[in-house]
Amino acid sequence: MFLKRIAKRIAAPFRSRGVILLYHRVASIAPDRWSLCVSREHFEQHMSVLRKFRPLRLEDIAARPLPRSVAVTFDDGYADNLTHAKPVIEKYGIPATFFLATGYIGGSREFWWDELEQLIFQPESVAETLDVSIGRRFDQHxxxxSRLEIHDQIYDYLQPLAQDERRETLERLSDQIGHKPQFRQSHRQLSPGEISELSKCEFAEIGAHTVTHPRLSTQSLRDQKTEIECSKIFLEELAGAPVATFSYPYGGSNHYSLHTCEIxxxxxxxxACTTNPQAVTRLSKPYELPRLNIGDMDGDRFERLLESYCYS
Ligand SMILES: [Zn+2]
Known part of the structure; x- marks a missing residue:
């Protein structure tokens, strides 16, 4: 009994579990192949539920994951992070970190996955079989x-490519399908002015998410370094504050390597955050923090989900 009590006391700090949440968009948009959207109504319910937990800044939860602690993060940098998410985090006093892919800021192109979604789902009809040539080497596939299956197969071919190759491939695909993707206001990213506005919010922190949103594990070490360093410098200048946190694009264990963590x-x-869906504990690695992707669920379901990860 005595030994059991000692063992329990030793293990206590390691049982302390928090959770880092991953959002992308606060919006209601269809199609939404990757479930990036949480409606405004549901997002407000989520933030209200967090009052029953212990909302912390990302750096604080990472340094010391107290029982029932929760950190909120957003990836990519969609404009609705400012227009729809910021007012709610301010209302409930919930800190949030916004990880931004800097190469898309102030541009006139949507994220590549949104352009692909347009190409495959917008035309009235798309052939059931397509011969596509991928990348600089024009690999034939x-x-x-179904449209969804075609979309997903092309997505898998595009994801490992560097930005230029991906764009060239999308342009060829656009010619082939006979449909040109438009730049939609509903899918735009934050502008430089909006990022400085966001960074002035006392609950918001800015983190980096590379420049071009590549799958880092398929890029050379030199290119990874450029992506990781340049996004930091760009955002520090824009926000006028140090940028201390990073999230890996796509975030799965095959999307970055130990070399990436070192860079x-x-x-x-x-x-740095991954998308490994685990609770965060004292044993979590600082450059591979787990995160839980949050889909468009109501507050009750959200609360049950958090409880299942966050028990202390
Ligand atoms: Zn991302």
């Missing part, structure tokens, strides 16, 4: 099936 550390970041 045949994709077939992130050497660039001066203190913490």
């Amino acid at each position: 045949t994709v077939s099936g 992130v550390r050497q660039a001066g970041y203190r913490f």
